[in-house]
Amino acid sequence: MLNKRISLIALGMLSATQAMANDQAESKGFVEDSSLKVLLRNAYINRDYKDGNKDKSEWGQAAIGTFSSGFTQGTVGVGVDAFGLYALNLERSEDRSGAQGIDFFKKGDSGKPANDLSKGGAAVKFRLSNTTLTYGDQMPALPVLNYDNSRLLPESYTGTMITSKEIKGLQLDAGRFTAESRKSAEGRDSGGLKSINVLGGSYQFTEQFKAALYASDVEDVLKKQYVNANYVFPIDKDQSLTLDFNGYRTKLDNSYVRENGVTGDDNKIWSLAATFATGPHSFTVAHQRSTGDSNLGYAYGGYQKGQGRVGDGGNTIYLANSYWSDFNAEDERSWQLGYGLDFGAFGVPGLSYNFAYVRGDNITTSTSEGGTEREIFNQFKYVVQSGPAKDLSVKVRSSILRVSQKSSEYNVSGNELRVFVDYPINIF
Template identity: 30%
Template structure:
C-alpha cells in the first residue's frame, strides 16, 4: 500500500471525487497466448509497443489495453504486427474505459486498430511502416528508417521518423491535419554516446495520440512532449556507460530540448533539461536489482513550469 496524501494530480494514484488520492491501489490483467510456428496471438490485457501506440509505464502501474494482437516473424528479417483494442486503463485508474485521444474531454470513445512491420535490410539498416486508427477520431501513418555506420572507433547511427495524421470518421476531436518529421544522429564510442536531433510539425493541429500513452518521438522526454502545432524542436544529448572503466551496470544520461513556434492559442516556446543516473546489480544475490535517479527541469509559455526529482527501484525477474 502507498499512502495517498499529497499525491493527487501526479498520475500516480486514483483520485476521489473530493480531490483526495486513494489510500491504496491495485490492478491486474491476464492474456491468453497461442503460438503457431513463429506467429504469436495474444488476447486479453496487452502492453502494445509500436510506433503508433506505446503503453506508458512511467508510474507505479503501467497503462494497459484490452483486445487482441498478433506478431509474426515467419519471414526472415521481417516482423509483422497487428492488433485491435477496444478498452484501456490509465496508469492511475482501476477502470477499463473506451479509448480516447489525448486532450479529448467529450463522452465518445472508439476502438483502436493498428498494423505494420519492421524489416532488417542487411546488418545495419532497419525500415519500419505502421498504420493506426482510432475509430471516429484520427488515422495515422508512420514511416521510419534507421542506419548504423561504422565510423572510426565508434558507430554513427541515423534515425529518421515521419508521422502523417488526419481526422477519421465523425472526427469527434475536430479537424486533424498534421505532419511530423524528426531526425537524430548519435555517435557511440568507448562508452560515450553523443546525440543531436531536430523535429518539425506542420499542419492544422498537434500530433494526435492515445490519452496517457507514450509518443514514439525523440522529444517524448521526462515532462514535455514538444508536439504542438507547427512546433520546431532542437535536441542535444549525452550518455555514458561505465562498463569500459570497470563499472558495468552504471549509466549516466543528460539531454536538453528547446522548442519554438508552437501554437496553443498563441505562439509558444518550451524547454527541458533531463539528467539520469542508474545502476543495476550485475551478479550475486541481488542480481537484477536496480536504482534510478532522475531530475527534470521544464519551462513553458503555455503550461506550468515543473522541477521534478524522482527515484525508481526496479527488479527484473525472468518468469519463463
C-alpha cells in the same frame, strides 16, 4: 469485417513463409517453457511548477507479477499469459495528487486519491509456425499503440493481436483492441476506449539498416501513420554513427474536432537524430518539427474517459525530443544536444548517465505565435550486476523546463524529479 481482414492478413503472413526455424516445432511444452516474474517498483515523481501553479507529487510501491506459459506441442500450440498488479499509495495527498502527467492514483468522486489499487488480466495465445495470435488482456508495444510503463503501474489493453515472424528479419503485426485499463485506476475499461485497429511491420534489410511502417485507427478520434528508418554506420570496432528518422501523420475525426472544440484536424511531426558513439561516450544531435493546422499538435496517449484524449498508449511517441516536454506543439521546431556515458569503462559497470538540452520555438497557440520552451534533462541509472540484488536498478532523473509566456496555453514551466527503484525477481 475487421475480424475477416485480420484473418486474411494472418493467412498472408503464413503464405509468405521462407525456410527458417519453426518456433512451434521447437516448443518444449506448456509447463516447460513457462515463466513467472515479479517486479517490485518504488516510484516517486515531484513537479515543482512555476508561474503560480500548485506543485504536484505522488509516491507509491507496486508489485507487478507476470506469468507466461509455453505453448503445447503439436502443429498449433496453445498457451496463456497473465498478470496481476498491486499498488500502495505512500503519499495520499489530496492537494498534491491529480497531475495528468504523473497519474499514479486516480482521484475519486470525493477528490481524494485511492489508498491502493489492484487488478489483473489474462490472455490465451495460439501459435502456428512462427505466427502467434493472442486474445485477451495485453500490453502492446508498437509505434502506434504503446502501453505506458513509465509510471507506477502499466496500462493494458483488451483485444486481439497477431504477430508473425515467418520471414527472417520481418515482423508483421495486426490487431484490434476494444478496452483500455488506465494505469491509475481499477477496471478493465477504466480508460474508456471504444476501439483501436493497428497494422504494420518492420524489416531488417541489412545488419545496418532497418525500417518500419505502421498505421492505426482510433474509433471516433483519429487515424495515424508512422514511418521509421534507422541506419548504423560502423566506423571502427568501438565507434559508430547512427541515423534515426521517425515520423507520424495524424488526421483527427470530424466528430472529435466538433465535440472537443479543436481547431484544425491535421498534424505531421518528424525527428531526425544522429548519434556518434565512441567507446563509453555517445553524442547526439537531433531536430524535430511539427506542422499542420491542428491546435493539438501531435496528439497521443491519455484516456477517452474523463480526459477526452486519444487512448493509444502513453508511450506512443517514438520521437527524439520527448522528455518531460514532448516538444510537439502546433508548428513547433526543436533542436537537441545530447550526451551519454557508460561508467563501465571506468570500473563502475551498471552505472550510466544521460544529458540532453532541447530548445523549441515557433510555437503557435490560439492567442499567439512564436512561443518558445527549453528543457535541461539529466539522468543517472545504476543496475546491480551481481549478488542477491542482481538486476535491481535505481534511476534518478531531473528536468528543468522553462516555457515562454507566449506558450503558456500549451505548456507550463517547472522542475521535475523522478526516482524509480525497480527490483525484478524471476520466480521460475
